[in-house]
Amino acid sequence: MINRLAVIGVGLIGGSLALSLKSKEAVNEVVGYSRSDEARQEALSLGIIDKAADSIAEAVVDADVVFVAVPMGAMASVFAEMSEHIRPEAIITDGGSAKAQVVSSAREALGDKFKQFVPGHPIAGTEKSGPAAAFATLYENHRIVLTPVSETDSAATAKIKMMWQLTGAEVFEMDVEHHDTVLAATSHLPHVLAFNLVGMLAQRDDCDEVLRYAAGGFRDFSRIASSDAVMWRDICLANKQAILDLLDEFHQGINKIEQAIKEDDGEYLVEVFERAKKARDSRFADPDLIDNSEV
Amino acid sequence: MINRLAVIGVGLIGGSLALSLKSKEAVNEVVGYSRSDEARQEALSLGIIDKAADSIAEAVVDADVVFVAVPMGAMASVFAEMSEHIRPEAIITDGGSAKAQVVSSAREALGDKFKQFVPGHPIAGTEKSGPAAAFATLYENHRIVLTPVSETDSAATAKIKMMWQLTGAEVFEMDVEHHDTVLAATSHLPHVLAFNLVGMLAQRDDCDEVLRYAAGGFRDFSRIASSDAVMWRDICLANKQAILDLLDEFHQGINKIEQAIKEDDGEYLVEVFERAKKARDSRFADPDLIDNSEV
Ligand SMILES: NC(=O)c1ccc[n+]([C@@H]2O[C@H](COP(=O)([O-])OP(=O)(O)OC[C@H]3O[C@@H](n4cnc5c(N)ncnc54)[C@H](OP(=O)(O)O)[C@@H]3O)[C@@H](O)[C@H]2O)c1
Ligand SMILES: NC(=O)c1ccc[n+]([C@@H]2O[C@H](COP(=O)([O-])OP(=O)(O)OC[C@H]3O[C@@H](n4cnc5c(N)ncnc54)[C@H](OP(=O)(O)O)[C@@H]3O)[C@@H](O)[C@H]2O)c1
Numbered sequence: 001m002i003n004r005l006a007v008i009g010v011g012l013i014g015g016s017l018a019l020s021l022k023s024k025e026a027v028n029e030v031v032g033y034s035r036s037d038e039a040r041q042e043a044l045s046l047g048i049i050d051k052a053a054d055s056i057a058e059a060v061v062d063a064d065v066v067f068v069a070v071p072m073g074a075m076a077s078v079f080a081e082m083s084e085h086i087r088p089e090a091i092i093t094d095g096g097s098a099k100a101q102v103v104s105s106a107r108e109a110l111g112d113k114f115k116q117f118v119p120g121h122p123i124a125g126t127e128k129s130g131p132a133a134a135f136a137t138l139y140e141n142h143r144i145v146l147t148p149v150s151e152t153d154s155a156a157t158a159k160i161k162m163m164w165q166l167t168g169a170e171v172f173e174m175d176v177e178h179h180d181t182v183l184a185a186t187s188h189l190p191h192v193l194a195f196n197l198v199g200m201l202a203q204r205d206d207c208d209e210v211l212r213y214a215a216g217g218f219r220d221f222s223r224i225a226s227s228d229a230v231m232w233r234d235i236c237l238a239n240k241q242a243i244l245d246l247l248d249e250f251h252q253g254i255n256k257i258e259q260a261i262k263e264d265d266g267e268y269l270v271e272v273f274e275r276a277k278k279a280r281d282s283r284f285a286d287p288d289l290i291d292n293s294e295v
Numbered sequence: 296m297i298n299r300l301a302v303i304g305v306g307l308i309g310g311s312l313a314l315s316l317k318s319k320e321a322v323n324e325v326v327g328y329s330r331s332d333e334a335r336q337e338a339l340s341l342g343i344i345d346k347a348a349d350s351i352a353e354a355v356v357d358a359d360v361v362f363v364a365v366p367m368g369a370m371a372s373v374f375a376e377m378s379e380h381i382r383p384e385a386i387i388t389d390g391g392s393a394k395a396q397v398v399s400s401a402r403e404a405l406g407d408k409f410k411q412f413v414p415g416h417p418i419a420g421t422e423k424s425g426p427a428a429a430f431a432t433l434y435e436n437h438r439i440v441l442t443p444v445s446e447t448d449s450a451a452t453a454k455i456k457m458m459w460q461l462t463g464a465e466v467f468e469m470d471v472e473h474h475d476t477v478l479a480a481t482s483h484l485p486h487v488l489a490f491n492l493v494g495m496l497a498q499r500d501d502c503d504e505v506l507r508y509a510a511g512g513f514r515d516f517s518r519i520a521s522s523d524a525v526m527w528r529d530i531c532l533a534n535k536q537a538i539l540d541l542l543d544e545f546h547q548g549i550n551k552i553e554q555a556i557k558e559d560d561g562e563y564l565v566e567v568f569e570r571a572k573k574a575r576d577s578r579f580a581d582p583d584l585i586d587n588s589e590v
Contacts, residue, residue: 073561123510143508185496186509190516193488196548199567201480202574211578213438214481215418220515221485225575229568233561240556247553251546253491258542261535266368266528272494273524279497280520283506 002027002163006063008056008078010034010043013095013122014069015134018048020167023136033059034131035074043131057085065163068094072234075102079109086113091156093118093163097231098183098239099147099176107151118160119147121179122169127226140168147176177242184242189250191232192243194225297322297458301358303351303373305329305338308390308417309364310429313343315462318431328354329426330369338426352380360458363389367529370397374404381408386451388413388458392526393478393534394442394471402446413455414442416474417464422522435463442471472537479537484545486527487538489520 005021007014010032021027032049033056034040040052053059060066060082070078075096086092092110096102099119106117124142126133144164148157161171174182201207214222236243253272260268300316302309305327316322327344328351329335335347348354355361355377365373370391381387387405391397394414401412419437421428439459443452456466469477496502509517531538548567555563 123508182505182508185505186513190492190513192552193492194516195568195571196552197485197488197545198571198575200544200548202570207574210477210480211574213418213440213477214578217519218481218485219579220518221489222575223515224512225571227572229565229572232568233564236556236564237559237561244553244556247549249495250492253495254542257487257491258539261531261539264532266532269528269531270524273490273527275497276490276493276520277522277524279502279506280493280517283509284514
């Protein structure tokens with residue numbers, strides 16, 4: 001049971017945690033802070049938070065648990081602002097999509113209190129944002145990854161694990177670097193590829209016509225290109241190296257496919273395509289396989 | 296009304312046309328030929344065809360309309376085999392996914408009868424194949440692209456257009472080259488990208504673990520990597536130039552994004568991502584936008 005939860009950044013991710021813990025009666029009071037007064041008032045009137053704070057300092061001063069769910073680009077300044085005001089026994093955690101950068105800015109800003117910081121990432125979300133997008137069941141049956149480091153107090157990790165389990169999520173632990181590579185592979189890289197393809201088609205004079213003939217396959221492939229541009233800028237910049245490394249590998253793979261197409265090397269194409277099909281089919285079982293057509 | 300329809304390649308695409316026209320009572324008799332005796336017998340016992348022919352010659356000899364729906368790699372030899380046996384007034388059409396190669400092999404093989412050939416491509420499909428995958432409503436509310444060339448008899452085009460309209464599809468006409476570019480952009484290129492990404496992840500030692508953290512965004516992005524490897528080999532080789540040109544452009548776009556990530560040029564990233572989001576949101580309206588999340 002958390003007595004006082006402070007949520008910094010009461011949007012989709014922060015607001016949903018607050019709503020979920022409230023619905024489970026796992027928290028006594030939620031204090032919220034967002035940059036804009038509008039977002040604070042909205043969160044208050046939607047019942048996501050019980051009290052809107054006028055500053056980060058005010059939000060965290062009496063909190064037992066502080067959840068930071070601001071855009072990645074704002075994490076460092078938020079940690080710096082709260083550092084002096086947090087109670088020594090309070091636990092701090094976050095929901096940022098890449099972990100190395102968050103960990104290093106928390107280490108720098110939080111000083112002694114860094115051992116109380118449990119880095120986390122809920123693998124859940126929708127394309128919407130802001131307080132109105134939050135809902136209590138967002139984390140149910142989703143995965144939460146915690147990436148504690150050597151300094152992290154294990155009791156703090158255990159407490160944050162329990163908090164997330166109360167939302168109905170499954171909690172896993174991972175190394176920071178491993179998390180950032182895994183997420184770069186399955187989330188950040190696909191986003192970059194989809195943004196790039198659709199961004200490229202959007203510049204064609206015949207874009208409207210081209211997209212008119214885009215059917216189900218393209219719709220699904222490009223769905224992630226409808227995500228928020230600023231959030232994805234932040235993630236790309238925060239998880240630079242892992243994304244750049246995988247882009248390199250991706251280029252190499254594409255170069256080999258290009259070569260095979262040029263040289264009519266159908267055998268190589270079938271080898272790659274079969275390998276991909278097998279891996280995907282084994283991960284995503286039948287119900288997802290409807291309409292995996294050309295179109 | 297077609298008196299006798301010959302379907303060469305009674306799989307998903309050919310079988311579905313036969314079933315649809317039968318259900319509309321738009322055809323008197325369907326004769327089918329597939330390479331394997333098994334496929335022929337299956338098509339017969341499923342009521343897709345009324346008569347199984349033992350050769351292409353036998354299938355086409357009395358036909359009014361011949362629909363060729365074999366894999367792209369088999370088109371040339373099928374045209375060559377039927378050429379001498381087709382009635383002079385019969386109309387020939389096909390369902391191949393790229394048109395330039397089909398048109399040139401038909402031109403070469405069909406001689407005088409080439410003017411009776413109407414190249415076509417139904418923008419419809421599923422990931423399944425073979426006679427058992429065929430169903431009568433596959434083409435309902437889908438688009439069919441016809442790509443007649445200068446030699447094509449306009450009465451033949453009109454007749455094939457009517458035939459497809461009877462299946463409930465919308466029929467469009469396009470230049471061969473334009474078709475191949477448009478489809479390369481919205482279908483062939485995305486398939487290559489998805490196959491390459493999943494094929495690359497499949498080679499990692501930690502592939503199983505990586506895919507375990509892949510959620511909805513990845514599932515949708517990679518759905519087309521579950522498509523048939525041989526069909527996609529054939530399409531890549533048949534639509535070489537358009538695919539290679541677009542891959543070049545894709546590389547250039549990715550290079551700029553890489554540069555921006557390296558140089559912390561967030562402005563450029565937001566520009567590309569916003570442009571993509573806008574184009575996609577304008578093509579695919581609200582219902583598709585559920586869960587366009589990071590995950
Ligand atoms: N969306 C997803 O699918 C997803 C999934 C997992 C993790 N995440 C991560 O979760 C975090 C939050 O994402 P979200 O989707 O919840 O975004 P969101 O809905 O836009 O919420 C972000 C909140 O932070 C506030 N904010 C922005 N800048 C701030 C600052 N400098 N100081 C204080 N508050 C600030 C915003 O309010 P104002 O703009 O009104 O100030 C808003 O209330 C990000 O780090 C993201 O990478 C997102
Ligand atoms: N699937 C899609 O989403 C889709 C969409 C639009 C267009 N297309 C195009 O439609 C065509 C057919 O695709 P499909 O999905 O219908 O494939 P399919 O279900 O595998 O059907 C192909 C049929 O052709 C037969 N066949 C193979 N080689 C042959 C040969 N040399 N001579 C005669 N018959 C042969 C096969 O039977 P046996 O193997 O038993 O001989 C099978 O009955 C392809 O050109 C494809 O590019 C496909």
